[in-house]
Amino acid sequence: MKVTDKDVAYVADLANLELSAGERTAMVRDLNSILGYIDKLNQLDTSNVEPMAQVSDRYGIDQGKQGSERFSYATRDDIVEGLRKSLPQEVALQNAPDADGTFFRVPKVIER
Amino acid sequence: MNLASLTIDAARSAIQERKITALALAEEHYAKIAEKDGEVGAFLTLCKERALEQADRIDRLSAEGKPLPPLAGVPVAIKDVMSTRGIRTTAGSKSLEKYISPYDCTAVARMEAAGAVILGKTNCDEFAMGSSNENSAFHAVRNPRDLSRVPGGSSGGSAAAVAADMAIAALGSDTGGSIRQPASFCGVVGLMPTYGRVSRYGLIAFASSLDHIGPLTKNVKDAATILRTIAGRDPMDSTSAEVPVPDYVAEFEKPIRGLKLGVAKEYFGEGLDDEVRHAVESAIDKLEGQGCEIVPVSLPHTPYAIPTYYVIATAEASSNLARYDGVRYSFRARGVKSLSEMYRRSRDESFGAEVKRRIMLGTYALSAGYYDAYYLKAQKVRTLLARDFEDTFTRVDAIVTPTSPTAAFRLGEKSDDPLAMYLADIYTVTADLAGIPGISIPCGETKEKLPIGLQILGKHFDESTILRVARGYERSAH
Numbered sequence: 001m002k003v004t005d006k007d008v009a010y011v012a013d014l015a016n017l018e019l020s021a022g023e024r025t026a027m028v029r030d031l032n033s034i035l036g037y038i039d040k041l042n043q044l045d046t047s048n049v050e051p052m053a054q055v056s057d058r059y060g061i062d063q064g065k066q067g068s069e070r071f072s073y074a075t076r077d078d079i080v081e082g083l084r085k086s087l088p089q090e091v092a093l094q095n096a097p098d099a100d101g102t103f104f105r106v107p108k109v110i111e112r
Numbered sequence: 113m114n115l116a117s118l119t120i121d122a123a124r125s126a127i128q129e130r131k132i133t134a135l136a137l138a139e140e141h142y143a144k145i146a147e148k149d150g151e152v153g154a155f156l157t158l159c160k161e162r163a164l165e166q167a168d169r170i171d172r173l174s175a176e177g178k179p180l181p182p183l184a185g186v187p188v189a190i191k192d193v194m195s196t197r198g199i200r201t202t203a204g205s206k207s208l209e210k211y212i213s214p215y216d217c218t219a220v221a222r223m224e225a226a227g228a229v230i231l232g233k234t235n236c237d238e239f240a241m242g243s244s245n246e247n248s249a250f251h252a253v254r255n256p257r258d259l260s261r262v263p264g265g266s267s268g269g270s271a272a273a274v275a276a277d278m279a280i281a282a283l284g285s286d287t288g289g290s291i292r293q294p295a296s297f298c299g300v301v302g303l304m305p306t307y308g309r310v311s312r313y314g315l316i317a318f319a320s321s322l323d324h325i326g327p328l329t330k331n332v333k334d335a336a337t338i339l340r341t342i343a344g345r346d347p348m349d350s351t352s353a354e355v356p357v358p359d360y361v362a363e364f365e366k367p368i369r370g371l372k373l374g375v376a377k378e379y380f381g382e383g384l385d386d387e388v389r390h391a392v393e394s395a396i397d398k399l400e401g402q403g404c405e406i407v408p409v410s411l412p413h414t415p416y417a418i419p420t421y422y423v424i425a426t427a428e429a430s431s432n433l434a435r436y437d438g439v440r441y442s443f444r445a446r447g448v449k450s451l452s453e454m455y456r457r458s459r460d461e462s463f464g465a466e467v468k469r470r471i472m473l474g475t476y477a478l479s480a481g482y483y484d485a486y487y488l489k490a491q492k493v494r495t496l497l498a499r500d501f502e503d504t505f506t507r508v509d510a511i512v513t514p515t516s517p518t519a520a521f522r523l524g525e526k527s528d529d530p531l532a533m534y535l536a537d538i539y540t541v542t543a544d545l546a547g548i549p550g551i552s553i554p555c556g557e558t559k560e561k562l563p564i565g566l567q568i569l570g571k572h573f574d575e576s577t578i579l580r581v582a583r584g585y586e587r588s589a590h
Contacts, residue, residue, distance in 0.1 A: 003476070007476070008472070010479075011472055011475050011476045011479060012472065014475050014479060015430060015459075015471050015472060015475040016434070016437070016455045016456055016459055017456060017459055017460055017463075017468060017471065017472070018456040018457060018459075018460045019460065019468070020460075023465075023468065026465075027468075027469065027472055030469055030530055031469075031472060031473060031476065033530070033531055034422065034473060034530065034531055034534075035473075035476075037418075037419055037531055038419040038422065038423060038486065038490075039419075040415070040416060040419050041416060041419050041420065041423075041489050041490060041493055042489070043416075044413070044416060044493060044496065046489060046492035046493060046496070049492040049493075049495050049496060050492070050495055051488055051491030051492050051494070051495065052491055052492075052494040052495040052498055053321065053491055054321045054351075055307040055308065055321065055498075055546070055547030056307070056308055056351055056353065056547075058498065058547075059306075059307075059308075059547060059572040059573070060306070060308050060353035060354075060355050060572060060573055061353070061354075071350075073345070073354040074350040074351075074354075075350075076347070083347055083348055084348070087214055087215075091214045092214070094212065094214065095210075095211050095212060095214075095440060095441055095442045096439065096440055096442075097438065097439075097442060097443065097444035098444065104439050104440065106438075106439055106451055106454060107448055107449060107450050107451050107453070107454050108450070108451070109451045
């Protein structure tokens with residue numbers, strides 16, 4: 001077993017999930033099963049292979065350009081309302097489970 | 113009007129020639145939805161008011177004798193991961209059950225600007241995570257060809273809506289096969305364009321380096337027509353590529369004689385159902401009969417695609433889904449006393465089991481001590497998978513494979529075994545990882561009358577060739 005109850009508790013904490021006792025048991029089982037399969041990747045020697053973080057870096061761009069120049073088409077001036085108007089406040093807040101008309105409202109952050 | 117054979121061109125011509133109004137056509141599709149969707153479950157939300165307004169606009173253009181745009185009056189369905197202004201967008205998740213999008217997804221806006229009539233939003237696996245549509249928080253979708261079977265996923269509702277003639281076409285999204293596999297299971301055409309070909313602005317993110325938007329249609333030409341409509345640079349999505357958009361519709365009928373088609377042994381190995389193998393091999397024979405040269409090729413890293421995919425996709429998902437925190441998007445757990453409790457309980461109560469599993473797997477793969485072993489390792493193998501295609505495409509124009517190792521499976525058949533479900537994507541994830549385009553077209557049926565899909569993979573930004581090959585097969589099959 002690679003993943004223990006303790007690991008699941010730690011990762012759930014990182015992911016802001018609580019998980020019930022039943023969910024944690026199932027998670028230990030499922031993660032071990034999936035990670036066991038993923039270990040297949042270790043059959044490959046990748047010591048001289050560059051990682052591929054995204055597709056756009058390799059294809060569809062002008063390879064004659066250098067560095068970030070290659071993506072110059074995707075940049076714009078840093079100005080307010082550069083591409084579109086910001087959403088009006090009431091629209092931005094319309095899906096909030098709790099708002100006061102100006103701000104999102106959440107439970108108290110600092111306990112005293 | 114017989115909806116079953118109705119394609120984009122036929123619908124548009126009928127409206128242009130005043131044989132039917134766009135309004136009547138929309139109403140006929142709503143009647144079909146009322147008749148069939150109770151048992152299929154393809155739609156989550158209908159937007160009749162918006163649809164009929166658009167239909168009326170098209171009818172007025174038509175009455176004035178003005179030229180009609182390419183999708184004029186065509187009733188379409190949109191997977192519920194694409195934002196639609198003023199209309200509920202749920203991503204199949206309880207966490208967005210009441211979420212109303214404040215703006216339109218670019219692909220949706222382009223469809224509407226081209227005259228399409230948006231009937232409603234289609235069911236999908238929660239946050240597009242799944243291969244059977246059983247992970248929807250609302251209800252499963254049933255395959256219109258056999259109601260005891262799944263429609264595939266995650267764009268199961270979009271595929272089922274087109275297959276059951278409840279829409280002429282639909283938009284779906286594909287991160288690991290979610291357009292092509294359901295197209296294959298439901299017997300329709302599904303096209304995943306090149307990464308960057310279609311803007312994702314307004315698409316609810318699952319895995320940003322893998323997410324694509326594309327059409328599900330009744331034939332190859334309709335897929336070409338929709339791709340031409342939605343493709344092209346969008347300043348609102350910095351990953352949308354600045355690559356010119358060819359006229360796919362003008363090119364797709366070109367003969368395929370002389371094209372070199374690769375057949376990779378790795379896609380015909382263990383786990384491939386015999387009936388699927390037979391149908392795909394027959395399809396390849398037909399393509400050879402049309403003058404294509406069949407070239408045996410090897411994509412040696414294919415067996416590593418699924419493990420690579422499930423590290424990268426879940427890592428990206430764990431980050432993208434951090435935004436569902438109970439503050440902005442409609443759902444918050446009740447009775448929470450602290451901020452931390454609000455985050456945890458809101459996420460716990462609104463995410464389904466598969467979404468939690470993927471967030472956990474992705475968070476684990478990115479966590480201190482495991483980043484190099486899992487995430488970085490998978491990114492390196494991704495390079496090897498991309499190189500497999502680069503090498504092969506120096507020798508062939510396209511690659512033909514089965515879309516899925518089996519035809520549609522039964523509801524519940526794989527839902528208790530996440531790994532078995534992941535393997536349903538074995539022939540489709542490679543294209544997402546490499547960023548190349550792929551199309552699935554129907555190529556026959558099993559003895560039980562279940563559709564089988566032929567997948568055609570192409571070079572980056574060369575959708576024209578895979579559409580041509582798909583059309584070549586379609587011609588030979590009819």
